[in-house]
Amino acid sequence: MLGYIRAHKPEMKFKDYELYKGVYCTLCKALGKRYGFIPRFILSYDFTFFAMVRMAVRNQCPGFKQSHCSFNPAKKCLDCNCDNEDIAYTADVTILMMYHKLCDNIQDSGFFKRFLCKLIMPYAKHLYKKACKRTGDICKVLEAQMARQQEIEKRNGNLDEAADPSAVMLSELLVHNIECEEKESLRKFGYMVGRWVYITDAVNDCEEDIKDGSFNPLKKRADDENFTEYCEEMMNLTIGEAIISYKRLKIFRFDDILTNILYDGVYSVTQKVLKKGGTENEKSV
Amino acid sequence: MRNPYEVLGLEQGASLDDVKKAYRELARIHNNDYQKMDELNAAYDTIVMNFGNKNRSNTYANTNAQYTYEANTTEGTSEFGDIRAKLNSGRIDDAEMLLDGIPHQRRNAEWFYLKGAIQHRRGWLESAAESFERAHNMDPQNPEYTAAFKQLNREKKGHYRQERNTNNNNGCCDPCGCDGCDICTGLCCADCCCECMGGDLIRCC
Numbered sequence: 001m002l003g004y005i006r007a008h009k010p011e012m013k014f015k016d017y018e019l020y021k022g023v024y025c026t027l028c029k030a031l032g033k034r035y036g037f038i039p040r041f042i043l044s045y046d047f048t049f050f051a052m053v054r055m056a057v058r059n060q061c062p063g064f065k066q067s068h069c070s071f072n073p074a075k076k077c078l079d080c081n082c083d084n085e086d087i088a089y090t091a092d093v094t095i096l097m098m099y100h101k102l103c104d105n106i107q108d109s110g111f112f113k114r115f116l117c118k119l120i121m122p123y124a125k126h127l128y129k130k131a132c133k134r135t136g137d138i139c140k141v142l143e144a145q146m147a148r149q150q151e152i153e154k155r156n157g158n159l160d161e162a163a164d165p166s167a168v169m170l171s172e173l174l175v176h177n178i179e180c181e182e183k184e185s186l187r188k189f190g191y192m193v194g195r196w197v198y199i200t201d202a203v204n205d206c207e208e209d210i211k212d213g214s215f216n217p218l219k220k221r222a223d224d225e226n227f228t229e230y231c232e233e234m235m236n237l238t239i240g241e242a243i244i245s246y247k248r249l250k251i252f253r254f255d256d257i258l259t260n261i262l263y264d265g266v267y268s269v270t271q272k273v274l275k276k277g278g279t280e281n282e283k284s285v
Numbered sequence: 286m287r288n289p290y291e292v293l294g295l296e297q298g299a300s301l302d303d304v305k306k307a308y309r310e311l312a313r314i315h316n317n318d319y320q321k322m323d324e325l326n327a328a329y330d331t332i333v334m335n336f337g338n339k340n341r342s343n344t345y346a347n348t349n350a351q352y353t354y355e356a357n358t359t360e361g362t363s364e365f366g367d368i369r370a371k372l373n374s375g376r377i378d379d380a381e382m383l384l385d386g387i388p389h390q391r392r393n394a395e396w397f398y399l400k401g402a403i404q405h406r407r408g409w410l411e412s413a414a415e416s417f418e419r420a421h422n423m424d425p426q427n428p429e430y431t432a433a434f435k436q437l438n439r440e441k442k443g444h445y446r447q448e449r450n451t452n453n454n455n456g457c458c459d460p461c462g463c464d465g466c467d468i469c470t471g472l473c474c475a476d477c478c479c480e481c482m483g484g485d486l487i488r489c490c
Contacts, residue, residue, distance in 0.1 A: 164409070167408060192408060195408060233442070237441045240443075
């Protein structure tokens with residue numbers, strides 16, 4: 001996950017903005033508490049969304065209190081109860097995903113980047129082992145999906161196949177240890193969001209991948225005349241399905257924020273990635 | 286039970302907004318006819334409950350489709366009936382295995398439709414859209430295939446944006462359902478109250 005799922009600030013209410021940032025801050029703190037100082041820098045808004053969805057589908061109020069940002073103590077922020085299991089779980093998931101992203105980078109990026117990734121690998125591995133211990137069996141699922149991804153890349157699979165492992169990963173992470181109504185819809189929702197992130201990333205990296213010769217499922221179509229429309233259609237289709245599943249979920253809180261992310265945030269990212277005159281507010285919150 | 290879309294006078298696969306609009310209009314006309322209202326409510330509930338179901342093979346669409354098959358080609362039902370049943374009960378792998386076992390010369394429009402339905406369930410949207418399109422092209426008259434094809438096409442064109450915009454507009458034009466009638470009634474009431482106490486709000490009445 002790479003920061004594609006984010007809120008669209010101009011359409012947001014102040015109260016929602018505070019809450020959204022509050023969850024982000026809490027996650028950052030939880031990362032610091034559980035894994036030390038450095039991993040805090042890898043946190044992205046995707047994981048805020050992830051944590052909020054998990055909190056939204058269950059009726060256990062997390063509760064917020066006023067607190068201070070630890071990077072900038074003068075800045076106030078809301079603090080969600082830190083012993084909240086979803087926050088802790090999301091922090092673990094952040095580490096798991098970071099590790100897999102790093103492995104992926106070593107597999108298929110240029111010399112310099114690969115060197116950098118290898119340099120921090122031992123440290124990442126140490127964190128990963130810690131996170132695995134805390135999350136239990138779920139890291140096995142992730143490893144299996146990563147292996148599948150490589151296999152699909154080797155035989156140059158199509159878009160549906162290539163997006164499948166990432167999508168399954170996110171859906172499994174999202175429904176892990178969760179008790180809620182409409183669990184199947186939640187799974188489907190996770191799948192579609194994961195798929196959307198994968199496609200968006202593929203669209204974003206397409207030019208670069210063609211230059212480097214690394215795998216990209218969109219390569220085959222890149223010379224088509226209506227390539228941009230094709231990408232947009234695929235992104236729209238996927239997020240449209242995600243929204244259909246979202247509507248079937250029973251959402252207890254954060255509905256405005258999640259709706260903002262799914263409709264407006266996603267739309268602005270879509271426009272930006274397709275380079276259709278990117279919007280001014282590209283820096284979320 | 287009749288097809289709920291028919292009850293509301295809509296085409297299969299109409300959008301949720303259209304369904305709501307049609308329901309409100311019909312409810313206004315028939316609000317004294319209890320039997321008709323029951324039917325309308327049931328139809329509306331069925332559509333809303335099933336809306337966004339992973340595909341159009343939800344129960345009513347399916348019974349509807351089977352009716353047409355029995356009427357037109359008796360063979361069609363027996364051929365893929367078991368696959369539809371498996372799909373409905375959620376056994377996607379079994380359904381796909383059966384479907385893939387069918388030889389190429391027997392792969393008709395329904396075969397592609399069912400293939401699309403399976404791909405759609407799995408979340409393989411690109412292939413699903415292609416299969417639905419193929420089914421639709423092979424048999425443009427079939428409402429089931431057309432609905433599936435059109436829905437994915439609508440989503441491709443960014444239907445979620447339009448939905449968001451109409452939602453926002455509704456919220457701003459009609460926040461509490463207060464219209465001209467409500468204002469008049471309110472004034473009449475206020476006038477009556479004033480007159481009871483010896484005053485007067487509206488001179489002329």
